[in-house]
Amino acid sequence: MAKLPLLLPLQLPRNDFKENFMGMNVGSNNDDDVMLEVNMTPLIDVMLVLIIMFIITIPAPNNAININLPNGTPPPTNEKPPEVIDVRIDAAGKVFWNNQQVSDRKALETLFQGVVAKKDQDQIKLKPDQMAGYKNVAMVMATAQRLGVTKIGIVSSN
Incomplete structure (x- = not known):
């Protein structure tokens, strides 16, 4: 008679506190239990990363409509660009208007009123010296604001 191989009984995992928890082996298990289930957590992680990579690399659809627009020229303008003061x-x-010294505050107001009277106001660039007092700069800016100057900017000396 032929000898049959010895068959061992199948050992199932025990349901105690040392079994796998959320895909991780918690604690040390000294038993020689046979692991029958496949850990799905790493497989799911890899699949999610692959799905994200495919979504990122898919080119976005181009919904542009190609049309030929006529080439036109803008009408000539007779207006000259505003002057920069x-x-x-x-x-x-001391206050200088286009490198000419302004004698007093009344003369400065007259110059600002001339700017405001124009249809398209000239641009005013205020260039205070680094050592100029704040009082003088504030006086010029307040005068311009009070008289209605809208296009004024401060230019640094650097």
Whole structure:
């Protein structure tokens, strides 16, 4: 008679506190239990990463409509661009309008009123010296604001 191989009984995992928890082996299990289930957590992680990679690499659909627009030329303008006026304040507090010294505050107001009277206001660039007092700069800006100047900017000396 032929000898049959010895068949061992199948050992199933025990349901105690040392079994796998959320795909991780918690604690040390000294038993020689046979693991019958496949851990799905790493497989799911890899599949999610692959899905995200495929979604990112798919080109976005181009919904543009190609049309030929006529080439046109804008109508000529007879208006000249607004003038740029340099208002400079030196370290001594003297005010200069396009490099010509302004004698007093009344003369400065007259110059600002001339700018406001134009249809398209000129641009005013206020260039105070680094050593100029704040009082002088504030006086020029307040005068411009009070008279209705809208296009004014401060230019640094650097």
